[in-house]
Structure formats: structure tokens, C-alpha cells
Amino acid sequence: MATTSPTELRAGQQATGRVRIAALLQRQGALIALVLLVLFGALRYEGFLGGYNITEVLRYNSMFGLIALGMTFVIMTGGIDLSVGGVAALASVLAALLSPYGMLPAVVVPVLAGLLVGLLNGVVIARLAIPPFITTLATLLAARGMALILANNASVSVDSGAGFASISLGSVFSIPLPDGAFNVTIPLLVLLVAYALGSLALNYTRFGRHVLAVGGNEEAARLMGLPVARIKISVYAINGALAALAGVILAALTFTGLPTEGLGWELSAIAAVVVGGTLLTGGMGSVGATLVGVLLLGLIFNILNFENGRGVVSLSAYWQSVIRGVFLLVVIILQNRLAGRRQ
Amino acid sequence: MTNLDQAASARRLTLPGRLGSVGQAYGALIALIVLVLYNVLFTPNFLAAQTLNINLTQVATIVIVATGMTLVIATGGIDLSVGSLMAISGALAPIIFLGKLVPLNPLVGTALAFIVPVLVAGLFGLFNGVLVTTFRIQPIVATLVLFIAGRGIAQVVTNGNLQAFRNPGFQYIGLGRPLGIPFQAILMLLIVALVAWVMRTTVFGRYILATGGNEAAARLAGVPVNQIKRMVYVISGLLAGLAGLIVIAINSSSDANLVGLNMELDAIAAVAVGGTTGGRVTIVGTLIGALIIQLIRFTLLAQGVPFAVAQVINAAIILVAVYIQSQR
Numbered sequence: 001m002a003t004t005s006p007t008e009l010r011a012g013q014q015a016t017g018r019v020r021i022a023a024l025l026q027r028q029g030a031l032i033a034l035v036l037l038v039l040f041g042a043l044r045y046e047g048f049l050g051g052y053n054i055t056e057v058l059r060y061n062s063m064f065g066l067i068a069l070g071m072t073f074v075i076m077t078g079g080i081d082l083s084v085g086g087v088a089a090l091a092s093v094l095a096a097l098l099s100p101y102g103m104l105p106a107v108v109v110p111v112l113a114g115l116l117v118g119l120l121n122g123v124v125i126a127r128l129a130i131p132p133f134i135t136t137l138a139t140l141l142a143a144r145g146m147a148l149i150l151a152n153n154a155s156v157s158v159d160s161g162a163g164f165a166s167i168s169l170g171s172v173f174s175i176p177l178p179d180g181a182f183n184v185t186i187p188l189l190v191l192l193v194a195y196a197l198g199s200l201a202l203n204y205t206r207f208g209r210h211v212l213a214v215g216g217n218e219e220a221a222r223l224m225g226l227p228v229a230r231i232k233i234s235v236y237a238i239n240g241a242l243a244a245l246a247g248v249i250l251a252a253l254t255f256t257g258l259p260t261e262g263l264g265w266e267l268s269a270i271a272a273v274v275v276g277g278t279l280l281t282g283g284m285g286s287v288g289a290t291l292v293g294v295l296l297l298g299l300i301f302n303i304l305n306f307e308n309g310r311g312v313v314s315l316s317a318y319w320q321s322v323i324r325g326v327f328l329l330v331v332i333i334l335q336n337r338l339a340g341r342r343q
Numbered sequence: 344m345t346n347l348d349q350a351a352s353a354r355r356l357t358l359p360g361r362l363g364s365v366g367q368a369y370g371a372l373i374a375l376i377v378l379v380l381y382n383v384l385f386t387p388n389f390l391a392a393q394t395l396n397i398n399l400t401q402v403a404t405i406v407i408v409a410t411g412m413t414l415v416i417a418t419g420g421i422d423l424s425v426g427s428l429m430a431i432s433g434a435l436a437p438i439i440f441l442g443k444l445v446p447l448n449p450l451v452g453t454a455l456a457f458i459v460p461v462l463v464a465g466l467f468g469l470f471n472g473v474l475v476t477t478f479r480i481q482p483i484v485a486t487l488v489l490f491i492a493g494r495g496i497a498q499v500v501t502n503g504n505l506q507a508f509r510n511p512g513f514q515y516i517g518l519g520r521p522l523g524i525p526f527q528a529i530l531m532l533l534i535v536a537l538v539a540w541v542m543r544t545t546v547f548g549r550y551i552l553a554t555g556g557n558e559a560a561a562r563l564a565g566v567p568v569n570q571i572k573r574m575v576y577v578i579s580g581l582l583a584g585l586a587g588l589i590v591i592a593i594n595s596s597s598d599a600n601l602v603g604l605n606m607e608l609d610a611i612a613a614v615a616v617g618g619t620t621g622g623r624v625t626i627v628g629t630l631i632g633a634l635i636i637q638l639i640r641f642t643l644l645a646q647g648v649p650f651a652v653a654q655v656i657n658a659a660i661i662l663v664a665v666y667i668q669s670q671r
Contacts, residue, residue: 080483124662133421133483134615134665137608142658148651267423267487280481318498325492332480332488 029334030276030292037299045306051177053302055185059168059253061298062187063088063246065291067265068272069198070239072290075273076202077235078215078282079132083121084243084269085262086143087114091247093147096156096257099164106164106251111244117143118240122233140266147259156257167252187249194242199287211235215282271324272297275331297324370667371616371631378638386645396525400517400593402637403527404429404586406630408606409613410538411579413629416614418572419555419621420475420482422579425610427493428467429587429603432460434497436588437506437597440513453512461584467493468580472573486576490607497599507596517592527589534582539626548624551575556622612636616664635664 041048067084074081091110098106117139124135158165171183202208210231213221222228251257270280276293278285301320308314382389389395408425415422438444440456447455467489474485511518519526542548550571553561562568583603591597613636617628639660643653 128666130662130665134611135662137611138658138662140658141608141661142655145651145654145658148654149649153649153651264491267490270484271487271491274484274487280484316499316502318495318503321495322492322499323495325488325490325495328484328491329474329488332474332484333478336478336480 030289030296030331034292034296034299037296037303041299041303041306045303045310048302048306049177050180051175051182052180054177055180055183055188057295057298057302058188058191059185061294062185062191063249063253064265064268064272064298065191065294066194066242066246066249067239067269068276068290068294069194069287070235070242071266071269072273072276072278072285072287073198073202073211073235074132074239075270075278075280076211076215076282076285077232078218079125079232079235080136080270080280081118081121081236081239082133082136082266083117083139083143084239084246085265086140086147087117087240087243088247088250088265089259089262090114090117090143090147090150091244092251092254092261093151093156093257093259095164095248095251096158097150099251100159100161103163103167107167107248110248111241114240114242114244114247115237116240118237118243119233121240122236125236126229126232136266144259144262147257151257151259153259155259158251158255158257160255165252165255167249168255187253190245190249194245195287195291202285202287207231207234212283212285215284217283268297268324271328275328277335297327300324300327371618371628371635371664374664375631375635375638378635378642382638382642382645386642389645392523396520396523396528398637398641399528399531400525401641402633403525403531404589405606405609405613405637406531406633407527407534407582407586407589408579409610409617409629409633410534410626411575411582412607412610413614413617413619413624413626414538414542414551414575415482415579416611416619417551417555417621417624418575419558420572420575421486421611422468422471422576423483423486423607424467424471424489424493425579425583425586426603426606427490427497428464428580428583429590429606430494430497430599431467431500432464432584432587433591433597433602434501434506434599435460435463436513436591437508438500440510441506441508449512453510456513457516457588460588461581464584464587465577465581468577468583469573471580472576475576476569476572494599497602501597501599503599505596505598509595513588514592514595517589517594530585530589535626535630542624542626547571547574552622552624555620555624609633609636612661616661632664635660 038049047053067088071081071084091114094110094113095106098109121132121136121139124130125132167186170186172186172189174181174183176182202211210221210226213224213226214228214231218228247262250261272293273285273290274280274293275296276286276289276291278289300323304315304317304320304323386394408429412422412425436456436459439447439459440449440452442452471482471486471489474480474488475482478485515526516530517527521529542551550561550566553564553566554568554571558568583606586606587602590602613633614629615632616635617630617632618625619628636657639657640653643656644650648656
């Protein structure tokens with residue numbers, strides 16, 4: 001047996017150390033960037049960490065968080081869902097139309113409608129073997145068309161008398177902070193519960209393992225006897241329901257059902273998932289990382305607002321999408337490089 | 344049994360199969376013919392020059408963008424950025440010929456307004472191609488970057504303002520009517536013919552098919568796969584840039600928020616209905632696919648069906664068409 005010289009050993013350790021740092025960066029890079037961005041904001045802008053700002057940022061981004069959560073599961077199976085923006089618009093219209101009849105129908109019916117669209121996506125993809133990209137493109141058009149038909153080509157006002165509006169205004173409890181109290185709003189609570197359930201499902205249930213198995217190697221999963229079709233149908237159905245829930249929140253936040261809203265939401269959600277670190281090839285992913293991705297992309301808008309408020313540099317709202325795109329670019333290139341080094 | 348008999352029986356066996364494959368191969372064409380016949384019979388004035396011109400004007404930009412998309416999809420990729428690239432080229436052209444950047448001789452300005460925006464869009468296409476090849480990023484994510492940032496760039500360049508203009512020389516590309524035919528329809532046919540010829544007869548065309556059919560095998564066989572992929576994204580960018588110019592020429596104005604919006608969806612749908620997939624390409628199929636999508640929209644609107652309902656029906660037809668194509 002050959003003995004290893006100390007220098008060789010040290011070199012090996014250094015190499016694995018570097019590999020470990022690369023792996024850590026790939027897995028937690030988004031989190032590190034988020035922490036840095038929050039620190040930057042906190043030091044530079046007054047009120048950035050105030051209760052009012054935190055409440056608003058989290059309330060607004062809860063919609064995107066819900067969609068990105070469902071999208072994470074879809075992407076982990078190796079699929080994609082472009083229909084979410086249309087489903088959210090449809091759900092917001094349904095919620096507004098049903099708001100006079102009380103809270104329950106205005107929430108349950110839209111979510112069921114979203115679930116149905118998701119089921120349709122899943123059945124067509126899993127049973128008819130039509131590519132997810134094309135299938136969900138078609139249901140995107142269909143859902144948006146349905147929303148326009150139901151809304152009669154105009155936005156629909158939410159009935160303010162019934163209890164529905166309280167979804168956006170209600171606060172479950174609040175924590176006093178400088179610059180106003182931090183309110184845990186209902187949208188935020190829904191988001192937190194959804195992510196907790198999503199994380200549990202992915203890490204501690206058979207369903208979660210099956211999702212990863214299907215995305216990792218569909219043929220192998222089939223040969224192992226996993227119900228591949230049923231798993232795929234489930235993730236699209238869940239994503240449809242979550243997108244609809246986001247639409248219900250949209251209606252509650254804006255007091256309107258908006259048939260034309262949600263343009264490009266599907267791609268923002270995909271961007272958030274990718275920024276979080278989930279690979280589009282499926283087979284791996286993390287629910288928490290997606291939440292980090294959503295907050296990261298959401299904070300860029302928030303920081304832009306604060307920066308304009310300072311009046312030193314003035315960047316129009318249009319810069320938002322440029323910066324988001326550049327951000328996505330940096331993240332995917334870094335991830336790619338880091339993943340390459342680890343192999 | 345003689346050899347001749349065997350051959351005959353083999354032919355008999357494949358006959359029903361062949362009939363079926365005729366249906367699949369020409370399914371899109373048959374659908375187009377049915378749509379045209381229906382309109383000839385039931386839509387008043389369908390064959391009037393004005394109606395034909397409206398349809399041609401509207402379908403030309405979809406076909407031009409979808410032709411580039413066909414090549415990208417044939418290599419097994421996808422290009423989500425085409426709508427945003429249209430917005431960029433549409434934003435740049437008026438800036439150039441209105442002399443906002445540098446005052447130019449009107450003739451030079453108009454000439455540059457054709458060349459520079461298209462080249463810029465081509466460069467962005469190269470950017471997509473480099474991300475896909477050198478950085479090995481999946482096409483859908485790589486082109487997502489410019490889908491998001493591209494429209495933002497166009498909006499930042501114009502500050503989100505509408506640029507209105509009147510420049511007959513430049514607008515000929517969208518409003519010109521040589522022999523009564525919309526100029527962009529002629530442009531569309533030229534592009535389709537050129538690309539179809541390239542795909543059928545040139546090595547470049549074969550390489551595209553080889554790349555989409557089996558990338559690893561193509562690489563081993565010596566096909567410059569990365570170069571081919573970069574080329575198709577550049578072509579897609581150039582054609583999107585051209586389409587952007589046509590759209591603003593028709594409108595006599597450029598609105599970065601609207602030019603090319605949802606074009607990626609129309610183009611991908613046209614390619615899918617036409618029957619192009621990785622390793623199998625049909626440029627004429629894409630032309631037929633785009634015509635079908637345009638005619639469905641037109642027919643439903645002509646019959647008084649609301650736009651929203653038309654969209655739902657359109658979606659269903661795309662799904663059915665792709666399902667039939669996938670059964671081959």
C-alpha cells in the first residue's frame with residue numbers, strides 16, 4: 001500500500017474544501033445574496049426594515065410565492081407550467097364575481113376551478129404524452145379567454161359589503177417595530193402555511209420522494225413501479241390550485257377581478273425557482289430555496305423604489321425587468337459553473 | 344411463394360397504414376383547406392382583395408418570426424425572447440431615423456433604421472446562442488433572460504414613451520403595396536422560400552436536423568453542433584428584429600410595451616401545428632400552421648364570436664393538432 005505524503009493529503013483536503021464551498025454556494029448562494037441585499041437595504045434606506053415596508057413586501061409577494069411553490073414541484077418532475085398567469089386571472093375574476101355571496105364560495109370555487117385546469121394539464125401531459133410546454137401554453141390561452149368571457153372583457157369589482165375584502169385587510173397578529181407594526185397578514189399566513197406543507201410533503205412523505213424520482217429518471221421510476229402518471233397529474237393539479245389561490249389574493253388586494261392581469265407571471269415564477277437553485281432538468285430541488293428566490297426578485301423592485309425615493313439616482317420602473325433579467329443571468333451562469341466544478 | 348408475391352403482400356399490408364400517414368402528413372394542410380373553403384362559402388367578401396390583404400398583413404409577422412423559431416426548435420431548442428427582441432428593434436428604428444441620437448441625412452437615417460435594429464436583434468440572438476452552447480444553459484432558461492430583460496431594455500431606451508412618426512420610405516416595409524400585394528407578404532414568402540431551400544439543399548440544413556435528431560451522435564459525426572446552435576439563435580434574432588420593424592411601420596408608432604407582445608406564443612404554436620420537432624423540420628408546415636392560427640382567429644371574429652371565446656377555441660385546436668402530429 002502506497003503511503004500518502006502530507007503535502008498530497010493537504011492538497012486533497014484543499015480541493016475537497018473548495019468543492020465544498022462551491023457546493024455550498026450553489027445550494028445557498030441565493031440565501032447569501034438575499035442576506036446581503038437585506039443588509040444593503042437596511043444600511044442604506046431609512047424605513048427599509050420598518051414594519052410597514054416588511055408587511056407590504058411580504059403581502060404583495062405572497063402571490064408570487066404561491067405560484068412559485070407549485071412551479072417548484074412541477075419543475076422537480078421535469079415539467080413546466082405556463083398556464084399559471086391565466087389561471088390566476090381566471091381565479092381573480094371568479095372570486096370577484098362570487099364575492100357578494102360571502103367568503104366561502106369566493107375562495108373555494110376559484111381554487112376548485114384552478115384545480116380543474118391543473119388536472120386537465122396533468123391528464124393531457126401524462127396520458128396523451130403531449131409536451132408540457134405546448135399543453136400548458138394552450139391552457140394559458142384558454143384560461144385567459146375564460147377569464148375575459150366571464151368578466152365580459154372588463155375588470156370586475158369586488159363586493160365590499162361581504163366578508164371577502166377582509167382577506168387583504170385582515171391581520172392575524174402584529175409585532176411592534178419602528179416605522180409601524182409588522183402585521184402578519186392573511187396572504188402571508190397562507191404563504192407560510194403553504195410552504196410549511198410543501199416542505200413537509202417534499203421531505204417527509206412518499207409523494208415528495210416520488211416527485212423527485214420521476215424527475216430524476218422517469219423511465220427508472222416507471223420500472224420501479226411508481227405511478228408516474230398519477231404523480232404528474234397531482235403536481236399540475238396542485239400548481240393549478242395554488243395559482244388560483246394567488247388569483248384570489250390578487251382580487252382581495254386590488255378589490256377587483258382582473259382578467260388581463262398575470263401576464264408573464266409564469267416566467268417570473270420559473271425565474272424565482274431557478275434563482276432559488278432548483279435545476280430545470282428535474283430530480284432535485286428545495287421548497288425553501290424557491291421562497292428565497294421569490295423574495296430576492298421581489299426585493300429588487302422594493303430597493304428600486306427606495307433608491308428613487310432618495311433622489312440621487314432616478315431609475316424608472318422599467319429598469320426593474322432589466323435588473324431582474326441580469327440577475328437571472330448571473331445566477332444561472334454561476335450555478336452552472338459551480339455545478340460543473342463539483343462534478 | 345415467390346419474391347414478387349411477398350413484395351405484393353407487403354405492399355397490401357402497408358396500404359391502410361399509408362392512408363393513415365397521409366392524414367397525418369397532410370392533416371394541417373387539409374385543415375387549412377377546410378378553413379379556406381368554409382370562409383369562401385360563409386364569410387361575405389372573404390375573397391375580396393381587402394380581406395385577403397388584412398389576413399396577409401396580420402400573418403406575415405407571425406410567419407417571419409415562426410420561421411426562425413422553426414430552425415431553433417429543429418435543433419431541439421426554444422426561443423422565448425423573440426417578442427422582446429421585436430420590441431428592441433421597434434424601439435431603435437425610430438430613434439435612428441428621427442435623428443434623436445445623431446442627426447442624419449434622411450436617406451442614410453432610413454437605411455440605417457433598417458440595418459442597425461435588425462443587427463442588434465441578431466446580436467441578442469447570438470447572446471442567446473452563447474448562453475445555450477458555451478454556458479450549456481437550457482434554452483428555455485437562457486432565452487428567459489432576454490424575455491424578461493429585453494422588453495425592459497426597449498422600455499428604458501424609449502423611457503416607456505410612444506414614438507409616433509411618419510416616414511413613407513421606412514414604412515414601405517409595412518404599408519407598401521407593390522402590385523397591390525402587401526410588401527411584408529412578399530418578404531414573408533421570400534424568407535420562407537429561402538429558408539426552405541436552405542433546409543432542403545445545404546449542408547447547414549442537414550447539420551440542423553442532425554443536431555436536433557441526436558446531438559451526441561451529430562457531435563461524434565463531426566457536426567459543429569455549437570456553431571449550428573449559435574447560428575439558429577442568431578437567425579431567430581434577426582428575423583424577430585425584422586418583424587419588429589414591420590409592426591411599427593404598420594402602426595406608424597412604436598410602443599415598447601406592446602410591440603411583439605405574446606409573439607413567442609403565436610410563433611411556437613405555429614411551429615407546433617406545422618409539425619416541426621427536434622430533428623424534423625418543415626418550413627412550409629410552419630407557414631401552414633401560422634395561416635391556420637390566423638384563419639381560425641379571423642373566422643371566429645368574422646362570425647361574431649368574441650375574441651375571448653376565439654382564444655379558447657384556438658387553444659383547443661392547437662392541442663388537437665399537436666396530438667395528431669405526435670401520433671406519427
